[in-house]
Amino acid sequence: MSTSSRPRPAGVRASAALLAALTVTGASLITAPAAVAAPGDPDVVIHKVGFPFDNQRNQPLVCDFYLTAFNFTPPQRVSWTIDRQPPVPETDPIATGEITLEADGSGHSTPVAPEDAVRLPNGRYVLTWRTVGGPVEEGRRNLTVECPLVAPNGGPPAGGGGLAMTQDFSPVAGAAAVGLAAVGGVTYLRLRRRRADGAA
Incomplete structure (x- = not known):
């Protein structure tokens, strides 16, 4: 029994030729010396x-x-x-x-x-x-x-509670700092209560 292969469509042949050309071009670009960049403007x-x-x-x-x-x-x-x-x-x-x-x-x-x-x-x-x-x-x-605003002696501004306020200190960052302080305080009190009760 004889079999015959169908001829490839013209589009497939063109795609294969284009792929081969791109492969050769890519290889030549890899082996070509790198171009020296022109100096920029003063x-x-x-x-x-x-x-x-x-x-x-x-x-x-x-x-x-x-x-x-x-x-x-x-x-x-x-x-x-x-x-x-x-x-x-x-x-x-x-x-x-x-x-x-x-x-x-x-x-x-x-x-x-x-x-x-x-x-x-x-x-x-x-x-x-x-x-x-x-x-x-x-x-x-x-x-x-824009430099941080600090008191003349290097500490926080007058009336501050230890945080040197700067223009970059956003309300969101302030809220986060207060939240962390609150969580830390609650954790500390619980640990003290446990020790007072004799718990490990």
Whole structure:
């Protein structure tokens, strides 16, 4: 008895050919050398103190912070100024400085603060920067300084019960803290009652 195989539909043949082509293309991409990424635009970003210098992420909400420059062309330097955001009337800058660049075009400032203070007061500010000693590049960024509010002696605010309230302390977090304190108190009282009754 003879059997004959049915011819494959044209769609199946086309799909097999496409799959073979994709396999060859994928193999060639794996073996091809990786392309070198083009350098980014010159920029200055805001970093929380303790954040890595080489990370290019901008952090616009900070307490203590410094500035980091990337992708500049030495021997340029980066001059920067921090002012209060409008509608605050214009006055002298809150803080100014300059970033000296390394050979790779990057650099960073020391922690930013006014001359007569440890840090900037809580509020909204604008950073403006401009290159010195080469082609002019300039830019600006908004930032918000938001530090925990503590009493001058380092303890909780006057009248506080041991929790230093900050602007980040939400009502939900407060309720959770009160709930934990209540559960802990009830557990403690039950243990004391058991011991007084002679229970293990």
